[in-house]
Amino acid sequence: MLPGPSNSLMDVAGLRVGHAQRVGGGYRTGTTVVLAPPSGAVAGVDVRGAAPGTRETELLDPRNLVSRVHAVVLTGGSAYGLSAACGVVERLADAGIGYPVAGGVVPIVPAAVIFDLGRGGTFRAVPDATFGTAAYDAACQGTVATDGGAVALPPSVAGVPWGRSGTGSPNGGTGAPGGSPDGGTDAPGWSLDGGVGSGSVGAGVGARAGGLAGGVGTASVVLPGGATVAALVVANPVGSVLDPRDGTLAGARYGLPGEFDHLQPPLQAEIDAWRPQNAPSFNTTIGVVATDLTLTKAQCGKLAAVAHDGLARAIRPAHTMTDGDTIFGLATCAGPEPDHDTLQEVLAAAADVFSRAIAHAVLAATGHEDAPAYLDVFPSAQRKQT
Incomplete structure (x- = not known):
C-alpha cells in the first residue's frame, strides 16, 4: 500500500484543513478546522478519555437525528476553547451551508479540545x-498568510502581525513578530496555514507529548481497491510517545515502506539522559479519521473506535483519567459502500494511519521552553545521509 499524494487528511477528496494559531503576548494556542464538502460528511465519534471537552458529540449517536456534519473543530484552550466552533458556525451559516430548517440552515460543527492552558504564559489566553473564523478562512483559501496580507482577517486579528505557517514552524513567515518560532515577546503573533501543515500549527502549537513538543500530525493510505483512509491528530498526551525498548517513536512502527526510513534507534546514552520533568498533568489527544467510501453513521463510529487502537499503540499510557481522548470518524461518501472485506481493510487502516499521524506530529513539532523537539533530545535518531 502507498500513501495518498500528500500523505495527509486532504487526500480524502472533499476535505479541507485550516490552522490558525497565536504565539506571544501570553498566547501559545490555536485551532484546526476540518471542513467537509458542502453537503456534509457522515460522522461518528468515540470518546475514550475520562476528562473530555467536546461539543455536539451526542448528536453523532446513530440513534439521533442528524447524520452529516459540515465541519469538525479541534482546538486548544480546554473548555474555554469550545467557543472557537462558533466562528466556524457563523462562516458556514453565511455561506448557506448547514442542516436545513424553516428560515435557514443550522451548521453542524462538533468539536473537541486539548488542555494547553497557560503554556504561553497567560492562563486565559x-x-x-475569531480563531475558528481564521482557521475556516485558511481552509477555504489554501495557505492564505502572505507577506502582502491580502486576505481579510476577522476584526480582532486585523492589524496584528502574522506570517505564513510552515511545517514545524508556528510563525515561520516574515510577517511574524521577531521572525522567531516563539513569535516574539513584544506582540502576539497570528499565523495561518491552509492545507497539510503539521507540527506546531493550529491546535497543536501549544501541545506537549510526554515532556516532548507535541503537535498536529497527519497521514493517509490508499487501499488496494482504491479507497483512501487518512487521519489528522493533535498529539498532546501525558503518556510517552516513545518505544520503551529503544527510544524510537512508537507510532513509526506502523509506517508504510520508506516513510520513516530516515529514522533509527537513538544512542543509549541519549535514552539514559532523557528525564522529562515537565510532562503535562492535564492532556488529551484528539483527531479525525476519514475515508472517501460511503459509510453509515454507525460505521463511522466504528471507524473512530478502531482508530483509538492506533492511538494506544503510539502513546503509553492512553485514555487515562486526565485525558479527554476523542476521535471523530468521517465518510465523504464519494465512493461506493464497502463490502465486508473492504470494510475490514478500512478499519485496520484507520488504526495504522492514526499511529503514523502521531509519529509525524511529534517529528514535525518545534521545540520550545519546557518541551524540546524529539530530534533535539535524540539527535542520533536521524540517519546521516550517505
Whole structure:
C-alpha cells in the first residue's frame, strides 16, 4: 500500500484543513478546522478519555437525528476553547451551508479540545470565535498568510502581525513578530496555514507529548481497491510517545515502506539522559479519521473506535483519567459502500494511519521552553545521509 499524494487528511477528496494559531503576548494556542464538502460528511465519534471537552458529540449517536456534519473543530484552550466552533458556525451559516430548517440552515460543527492552558504564559489566553473564523478562512483559501496580507482577517486579528505557517514552524513567515518560532515577546503573533501543515500549527502549537513538543500530525493510505483512509491528530498526551525498548517513536512502527526510513534507534546514552520533568498533568489527544467510501453513521463510529487502537499503540499510557481522548470518524461518501472485506481493510487502516499521524506530529513539532523537539533530545535518531 502507498500513501495518498500528500500523505495527509486532504487526500480524502472533499476535505479541507485550516490552522490558525497565536504565539506571544501570553498566547501559545490555536485551532484546526476540518471542513467537509458542502453537503456534509457522515460522522461518528468515540470518546475514550475520562476528562473530555467536546461539543455536539451526542448528536453523532446513530440513534439521533442528524447524520452529516459540515465541519469538525479541534482546538486548544480546554473548555474555554469550545467557543472557537462558533466562528466556524457563523462562516458556514453565511455561506448557506448547514442542516436545513424553516428560515435557514443550522451548521453542524462538533468539536473537541486539548488542555494547553497557560503554556504561553497567560492562563486565559485561549481560542475564541475569531480563531475558528481564521482557521475556516485558511481552509477555504489554501495557505492564505502572505507577506502582502491580502486576505481579510476577522476584526480582532486585523492589524496584528502574522506570517505564513510552515511545517514545524508556528510563525515561520516574515510577517511574524521577531521572525522567531516563539513569535516574539513584544506582540502576539497570528499565523495561518491552509492545507497539510503539521507540527506546531493550529491546535497543536501549544501541545506537549510526554515532556516532548507535541503537535498536529497527519497521514493517509490508499487501499488496494482504491479507497483512501487518512487521519489528522493533535498529539498532546501525558503518556510517552516513545518505544520503551529503544527510544524510537512508537507510532513509526506502523509506517508504510520508506516513510520513516530516515529514522533509527537513538544512542543509549541519549535514552539514559532523557528525564522529562515537565510532562503535562492535564492532556488529551484528539483527531479525525476519514475515508472517501460511503459509510453509515454507525460505521463511522466504528471507524473512530478502531482508530483509538492506533492511538494506544503510539502513546503509553492512553485514555487515562486526565485525558479527554476523542476521535471523530468521517465518510465523504464519494465512493461506493464497502463490502465486508473492504470494510475490514478500512478499519485496520484507520488504526495504522492514526499511529503514523502521531509519529509525524511529534517529528514535525518545534521545540520550545519546557518541551524540546524529539530530534533535539535524540539527535542520533536521524540517519546521516550517505
